[in-house]
Amino acid sequence: MSSDNNNFKPLDSPDSDFGNQSGFEFSEYLKFDDELLDEDDPASVFPWSVQNPTYQANDVVDKVACSGREKKEVKERFVFKTKSEVEILDDGLMWKKYGKKKVKNNPNPRNYYRYSVDGCPVKNRVERDREDQRYAITTYEGNHTHQSSY
């Protein structure tokens, strides 16, 4: 953990499962960006990375973490609203779409993604903004347990 990355910790989980290890390290995303940026032109390869929520918090319209119900286990939920035309955020992982549903609150369909690798209970829900379709609301659900296959 560096120092200035902690300012991007919106979670206030009282006793989450990863409370002691911070589980979801935003620094990892920053690392991804750093590598991607160093790899090639991020705007060409990963246009979203340029506006990465973890990269530019000011672009993040809304960010929520750990908003689980008390009826069930506290699930880690990270909601990032970013300005990207693609709903799949390139975090270096392979996401498999497992369902699409049209919500009534949104004229646009909601996409459900799951980690292609078995063993990672990571789920990803992507929805488009109801008023601004250019804004994508990415909701990461589950532990960031995937190994650094990057």
Place this chain on the structure above:
DNA sequence: CGCTTTTGACCTGCGC
């Protein structure tokens, strides 16, 4: 041939 993706139907939960 394997894997990913797509659509539909079904199920569960919550609200009223």
Place this chain on the structure above:
DNA sequence: GCGCAGGTCAAAAGCG
């Protein structure tokens, strides 16, 4: 108790 919404799983098709 019923209805509505959301979420998940399943099967099939297409593509690499």
